[in-house]
Amino acid sequence: MEIMTSIFFADSNPKIRKLKNNKSYPVQPKSGLSLVKRGTSKYFEGRMRFPFNASGKKESVKIGVFEKEILVEDAIHKWNEIKVWSKNNNKNPKLFGKVQNASGKTFKEVANEYMDEVYVHRVKEETFNDRKNKINQVLRYIGDEMLIADLQRDRRGRPYCKKMLKTVFPHAPVQLTRVRQLMSWIFGYAEREEYIQQDQNPLYIKFDWETGTKRRVSEKTFADTITSKSWGMLPKFLKTVNANECNGSVVTDLATKAHLLMCIRSAVIVCLEWDWYDPEEDQWVIPPECKGLKNKREQLESGSCEKHIIPSTPEINQLMKKLKAETGWQKYCFPSLGGQKNPHLGESTINNHFRNLGWKGKQTAHQWRSVITTLGIERSDLDYEVIDRQLGRKGHLNGTRGHYDRSTLLEKRKEFMKWWSKSLIQEGLII
CATH class of the missing domain: 1.10.443.10 (Intergrase catalytic core)
Structure with missing residues (x-):
């Protein structure tokens, strides 16, 4: 496959969507991170030597499929995290995420912990009961056994949560936003307690459909x-x-x-x-x-x-x-x-x-x-x-x-x- 070495793609998701040629496009100069296009597929791939010397073999690590799993900014962040982890632990970068000790906490455990120990002190009883009910609706979809680490952003947690929210609250745009925000706080709590990795909150960023309740242009208040x-x-x-x-x-x-x-x-x-x-x-x-x-x-x-x-x-x-x-x-x-x-x-x-x-x-x-x-x-x-x-x-x-x-x-x-x-x-x- 032809290699192209003169294009810098940081912060250019729209340009990536328009790529047509089957090539490997560097995302950042000398970073080892590339955007690979093969047929209709576009994915990010990182390459680095391991062990860290001239005789080390170049290892390739797939970061994620463009848009389906990850965007360019997140790919850069994740690849840097992999490189630092690999060097600090002297481990093959391909093992990133596989040998790390997961907290073992389920989403249900963390959600209940946050609600009962943190959120309950921030809102009125009626608001707490309403939001607790919303989380219970979410749990009926997610189940009791889903590990919160499996919902991290780098493990496709964002598209999973998006599908879940639209399934559980299909005709309630205001509730969608409220629950997304509440779940984001739960994931933020999980980051602080080190139940998930840092910067892996899948719901920190709003979805594109969170535009608020739309009013008909022709009808003025x-x-x-x-x-x-x-x-x-x-x-x-x-x-x-x-x-x-x-x-x-x-x-x-x-x-x-x-x-x-x-x-x-x-x-x-x-x-x-x-x-x-x-x-x-x-x-x-x-x-x-x-x-x-x-x-x-x-x-x-x-x-x-x-x-x-x-x-x-x-x-x-x-x-x-x-x-x-x-x-x-x-x-x-x-x-x-x-x-x-x-x-x-x-x-x-x-x-x-x-x-x-x-x-x-x-x-x-x-x-x-x-x-x-x-x-x-x-x-x-x-x-x-x-x-x-x-x-x-x-x-x-x-x-x-x-x-x-x-x-x-x-x-x-x-x-x-x-x-x-x-x-x-x-x-x-x-x-």
């Missing part, structure tokens, strides 16, 4: 239609909320309107308790452990989380007075409608109501936060940070600033909430 001179689609939306043509229950209707007015995640709204209202300060005090505030378990356990304040307004008080006539004798402001596992409305209730009102694909409950932010910036005189704090975001707690900033901006937030409530009523919301 409310935030896309808002300008400094227009409220966009908001008045039209408020008319559908008032009409309630889907015949949502009184509790669901009022929960939706509370979500529109109170500027916090729907997960907070549905679990509001009557005791959280402070009549002296005219505000709702949300405890740190409330799920919708998204505080991490380790922060809650350390006591470093603050309560979240929602300043009330005459409009919010009017809505709550109406609601109290319906549910005031119960613990929760928005109790379950019966037959549900939660004592209060489910997290998806408000979002489902949006859909039932005819706004599927155009506006979600979570996207309402974008509406609040955009309108607040375009139409009010208040700073972005005031709006951001009221929405329950915690960006100011990150980095160096987070060590010193203890401000609440509460007075400014009260001003914003009054402006926001009045604005919704002026644009058509009927309580």
Whole structure:
């Protein structure tokens, strides 16, 4: 086979795909690593002398099939690792990976170890239980006996995991990304504990299909239609909320309107308790452990989380007075409608109501936060940070600033909430 010695292919996967001639192409000068093309096959091969002297025989080591198993950057890394291992251990490079002592740990053992000893302290109980369930679904596919070392990147672990994820979660793109990320953390833990070799995490890099949830270009959300001179689609939306043509229950209707007015995640709204209202300060005090505030378990356990304040307004008080006539004798402001596992409305209730009102694909409950932010910036005189704090975001707690900033901006937030409530009523919301 003809040898070509003048082409350098580092970081040029697209060029490799276009190769036509059956030749051996050097990947890096004097590295001993080549890209070999034979027929329709392209694979990486490393060559070095062993023993390491002039009389040593040149040994060839197949690194992996291009794209199916490995890309050029990974091939370079793996070949360098093989050469260093061979020289340090005075062993034939062909034995790399065959004589190394595997940890003997199965993926199931490592996954459970990570989940129960590390992950459990980082997230809330409900999140932990959900992710544990996802890992159990993965284990039903992988099985109990699969060694975690056999899922390394250099052992075709990446294509195996890709196929597994698409098989187990075929119609759930968001879950695919979440599980891929969680498994990546498990493999990262395995690297730190030396259960697998370094830099062999098969899921560290995102897959090309992890582009997030796509929205139809022709369908804009409310935030896309808002300008400094227009409220966009908001008045039209408020008319559908008032009409309630889907015949949502009184509790669901009022929960939706509370979500529109109170500027916090729907997960907070549905679990509001009557005791959280402070009549002296005219505000709702949300405890740190409330799920919708998204505080991490380790922060809650350390006591470093603050309560979240929602300043009330005459409009919010009017809505709550109406609601109290319906549910005031119960613990929760928005109790379950019966037959549900939660004592209060489910997290998806408000979002489902949006859909039932005819706004599927155009506006979600979570996207309402974008509406609040955009309108607040375009139409009010208040700073972005005031709006951001009221929405329950915690960006100011990150980095160096987070060590010193203890401000609440509460007075400014009260001003914003009054402006926001009045604005919704002026644009058509009927309580």
